[in-house]
Each structure stands twice: as structure tokens, then as C-alpha cells.
Amino acid sequence: MDTTTVNTELAGINAKLDVILEEVDALKRQRLALAELRDDLSLIARDMFNSAVVELEDVAPFVNSGDFIHLVKKLLRNTASITESITRFEAALDIVETASPIGKDLFRDTLHKLDDMDQKGYFELAGSVVETVDTVVENMCREDCSQFGNKVVIPMVDVMKSVACSDVIPALQRTVSEIETKDPEDFEISPLKALQILNSPEVRGLLGFMVMFLQTLAVEIKKNTETKENS
Numbered sequence: 001m002d003t004t005t006v007n008t009e010l011a012g013i014n015a016k017l018d019v020i021l022e023e024v025d026a027l028k029r030q031r032l033a034l035a036e037l038r039d040d041l042s043l044i045a046r047d048m049f050n051s052a053v054v055e056l057e058d059v060a061p062f063v064n065s066g067d068f069i070h071l072v073k074k075l076l077r078n079t080a081s082i083t084e085s086i087t088r089f090e091a092a093l094d095i096v097e098t099a100s101p102i103g104k105d106l107f108r109d110t111l112h113k114l115d116d117m118d119q120k121g122y123f124e125l126a127g128s129v130v131e132t133v134d135t136v137v138e139n140m141c142r143e144d145c146s147q148f149g150n151k152v153v154i155p156m157v158d159v160m161k162s163v164a165c166s167d168v169i170p171a172l173q174r175t176v177s178e179i180e181t182k183d184p185e186d187f188e189i190s191p192l193k194a195l196q197i198l199n200s201p202e203v204r205g206l207l208g209f210m211v212m213f214l215q216t217l218a219v220e221i222k223k224n225t226e227t228k229e230n231s
Helices: 003-056 065-077 079-120 122-139 142-165 168-181 191-198 201-230
Strands: none
Touching: 065 079, 079 122, 191 201
16 A cells, blocks of 8 residues: 555545544534533522412412312313303404404494584584573472473473464465565555555454454453462
8 A cells, every 4th residue: 555545544534533523522512502501491490499489488378289189170170161261252352353343433433423413513502402401400490390381381382283283384384485486576565555455355364363362362461460469
């Protein structure tokens, strides 16, 4: 075997030894890292255990080892109920997630409606109504409200019902419509023409109705006045 061949073989052996040494060195570093990690975890576990012991000393008088066993047994017995509760909770979350866009739209529409009502003056009118009611409450007692309802509200409602059931409202509507169709020149009449209109049966009937109404009203007012004076 010549010198060249021996040198080649030695170089190959040296290269393999270098690789082996590198692997050994890597394993050594890995072993040292694992040892350091084990030591760190041991210290952390020891600190956690000591902290847990210190913290549990406060509740030790109130805890019995049998309670834990009882709790575990109870959990095992009610596994089906717990699973059903979790399923219902998940279903409720799905419902909330599904209804969330609807709730947002409803909330947005409500805000728009309230803003529209505010711009139209609903809230300002409601404030005025509240102030009026406060004034009425401050200046009227229960008897006053009762008398007001019996002597004013109820008669006014009866009058409005009578008017609504009669031909007065349609007649007024027709009259207004008829007046709106006339020109301003149609209202310029001579005194003689005015007398002729006043002497017409329709106008005389209306004047008679007004006179009878005023006469009847005067008689009723006089009766009420005499009743109060006598009482």
C-alpha cells in the first residue's frame, strides 16, 4: 500500500471522526438544555406547589377531602344534564347570533323613527302636555276634576256625538266647498240685495235657529244662577 492511499484513508477517517464529534457535541448540548429545562420546571413546580399550599391554608378549615369525592361523583352522575345544558347554551348563542342583525336593524329603525318624531315636534308637544297636566294637578283637587268631568267633559262629548250623528258637519263641508268656488266679486252685493237674501226662507230659518239657541241658552244660564243662589 503506497503512501497516497494511506493518506486518503486517514483523511476519510478524520472526516468521519469530525462528524461523530459534532454529533456528540450536539447531543451534549441538547442534554444540557434538557437538564436546565428540567431544573427550571422543577423550580416553577416547587414555587407553584408552595403558593398553592399557602393559598389553600385559608380555606382548609372549610374543605373536607370527602367533599371533593362527592363533587366528582355528582359531576359523573349528572354528565348527561351538563351536556344537555351546554347544548342548550350553544343553541342560545346561535339564536343570539342569528337575531343580532335583526336587533341592529330594529334598533336603527327605532332611532330613525324617534328622530323623525323629534323633528315633527312630538316630544315638544308631549312636554307641553305634561306641563299642562302638572298645572291642572297643582290647581285642581279630586272634587274639581270630578265636577269638570261631569259638567264639562261629558256634556261636550255628548254634543260632539250629536253633531257627528247629525247633518251639521256635512252641511258645513258643503258650505265651505261652495264658498271656495266663488269669486271675491260674488260677495260684493248691494244693500237691497242683502235685504232680499235676509228675507229668504233659508236665511230666516237659520236666524230663527240662532235666536232660539241663544234664548234657550239664556234660560238655562238663568236657571243655574237661581239654583246656586237658592242653595
